[in-house]
Amino acid sequence: MPRDPYEVLGVERDASTQQIKKAFRQLARELHPDVNAHDPDAEEKFKEAAEAYEILSDEERRATYDRYGHEGLRSGGYAPNFDAFGSIGDLFEAFFGGGGGGFGARSGPMPGGDVAVAVEVDLLEAAHGAKVEVAYEAIERCEHCNGNGAEPGTPITTCDRCGGAGRLQAATRTPFGQMVRTVVCEVCEGDGRVAEQPCRQCRGRGRRASKRTIEVEVPAGIANGQRLRLEGRGHVGELGAPAGDLYVLVRVREDSRFVREGDDLITALDVPAPLAALGGRLEVSTLEGTTELELTPGTQPGEVLTVRGEGMPTLGRGRRGNLRVVVNVVIPRRLSDEQRELLEQLHGTLTEENLRSEESMFAKLRRALGSQAA
Ligand SMILES: [Zn+2]
Ligand SMILES: [Zn+2]
Numbered sequence: 173m174p175r176d177p178y179e180v181l182g183v184e185r186d187a188s189t190q191q192i193k194k195a196f197r198q199l200a201r202e203l204h205p206d207v208n209a210h211d212p213d214a215e216e217k218f219k220e221a222a223e224a225y226e227i228l229s230d231e232e233r234r235a236t237y238d239r240y241g242h243e244g245l246r247s248g249g250y251a252p253n254f255d256a257f258g259s260i261g262d263l264f265e266a267f268f269g270g271g272g273g274g275f276g277a278r279s280g281p282m283p284g285g286d287v288a289v290a291v292e293v294d295l296l297e298a299a300h301g302a303k304v305e306v307a308y309e310a311i312e313r314c315e316h317c318n319g320n321g322a323e324p325g326t327p328i329t330t331c332d333r334c335g336g337a338g339r340l341q342a343a344t345r346t347p348f349g350q351m352v353r354t355v356v357c358e359v360c361e362g363d364g365r366v367a368e369q370p371c372r373q374c375r376g377r378g379r380r381a382s383k384r385t386i387e388v389e390v391p392a393g394i395a396n397g398q399r400l401r402l403e404g405r406g407h408v409g410e411l412g413a414p415a416g417d418l419y420v421l422v423r424v425r426e427d428s429r430f431v432r433e434g435d436d437l438i439t440a441l442d443v444p445a446p447l448a449a450l451g452g453r454l455e456v457s458t459l460e461g462t463t464e465l466e467l468t469p470g471t472q473p474g475e476v477l478t479v480r481g482e483g484m485p486t487l488g489r490g491r492r493g494n495l496r497v498v499v500n501v502v503i504p505r506r507l508s509d510e511q512r513e514l515l516e517q518l519h520g521t522l523t524e525e526n527l528r529s530e531e532s533m534f535a536k537l538r539r540a541l542g543s544q545a546a
Pocket of ligand 2: 331334337357358361364
């Protein structure tokens, strides 16, 4: 059974129409989806309040309810029908008119919308910074009519349809009966003024979409997925309002040689097993070229050597991260007869002392599995 409508609206049984209206508005304000997006019950609560209002705002219905309760209303053929509305937003629209019904409704000229584009750079460009051309489409003020929508030299007059107000009262049939709401005038689109001869280039809209190409400075050190914001480079706003912004999503292409971790770069270096045992100097690739690396005798698989300052720059600062070189000891996969003999000889001479290590089993596992915790 539905709740008592007086209770739902929190009014006395002898409340005036004015008090009922006020109570409902107050409740609706609290339940509005813009205010109350976090409350999943808001829609149900609003429907309950709307039903209570529907009963109490109608004299005849209210009298029936007062005498016979909900059952009296139902048997009289009355049934609330709020499910006809698609969403709570539509419900508010029907009740309070367009633009959220005065709950923070926008006034004044509308600012332009934002535009989002994506660009791709490679790792080297991300490290050094790059200038990238970005092409996108944005709404701009029509140059031909200078944004006023009239063919140059022709007059602009007050809109006949709305008398210059830009808005009209429109009656809509809803489950609550006839609702009067305010809508934007369809002739002047809210301007209140119309061009007698609409601009040929923009068909009187004063604005038009155009392709733009601009050069965007991608700063050194940018990471994959970061966005740059270019203020005022989005769609143009209505006269007197600012333009929107351009957001540039920067994607950094994957590199075949380096993995990035924060400001560090990580690479793998193949070292033949005998060389790992003997040690020596090795050439390793950096982002910009190569560098020499000193391998100590007895280097183990998974050991990490650090080359200072060969990583990525820190965004907005001068210093750079490091290059971490993970030693990948490569065991020969095929052997000639001679090599096999040599290895057999070596194997025969190895003692416990040759292989001894201070590492615990866990440390060995961590290193072999490539964990940084080793
Ligand atoms: Zn124009
Ligand atoms: Zn108008």
